Amino acid sequence: MGEVTLLIGRAREGDRAAIDRIFELLYPELRQIAHRRLSRGARDGLIETTALVNECYMKFVQRDRLAPSDRAHFLGYAAAVMRSIIVDAARAAQSDRRGGDVQQVTLNSELLGSIADPADEILEVHAALQDLDAVDARLARVVEMRYFGGMEDAEIAEALGLSRRTVSRDWDKARLLLAHALRG
DSSP: OOHHHHHHHHHHTTOHHHHHHHHHHHHHHHHHHHHHHHHHTGGGOSOOHHHHHHHHHHHHHHSSSOOOOSHHHHHHHHHHHHHHHHHHHHHHHHHHHTTSSOOOOOOOHHHHHHOOOHHHHHHHHHHHHHHHHHHOHHHHHHHIIIIITOOOHHHHHHHHTOOHHHHHHHHHHHHHHHHHHHHO
């Protein structure tokens, strides 16, 4: 049994120092997950890689107990936490856009064509993902880990206890369902 798995066991019993050590050991992997997710939407500027990992850490610390049972489950759970942080940041950005401290700009036809709000995209995917979760929770987890967590098929397969081929088929099926949901 690895050090991370032992630490997760201690963290599940409420040992805060164990959570700190887990994040210390897995920090490079957590940054990689965050970076992969944010690199696809780098233009959005909603949150930076380091801030996303730090926010993830804060969410873990705020919990009384740790739910995952091993390293793979921990990384999958971290991807889910990162999703909630990204969605919250998108909601905050939308809120600001609707009258916060945002500078008012008069739109003209040139500006109109160049504006694409990444916060809208994140929130649309989040809503479609919630609908997908009601139909098939496993498909929703695969999308969550891949889209919001930036995880690869092998990592998702390990976290969910599935084969890589099953994850690949689930991803293909989920993409079709989400594309249909997002179009209509």
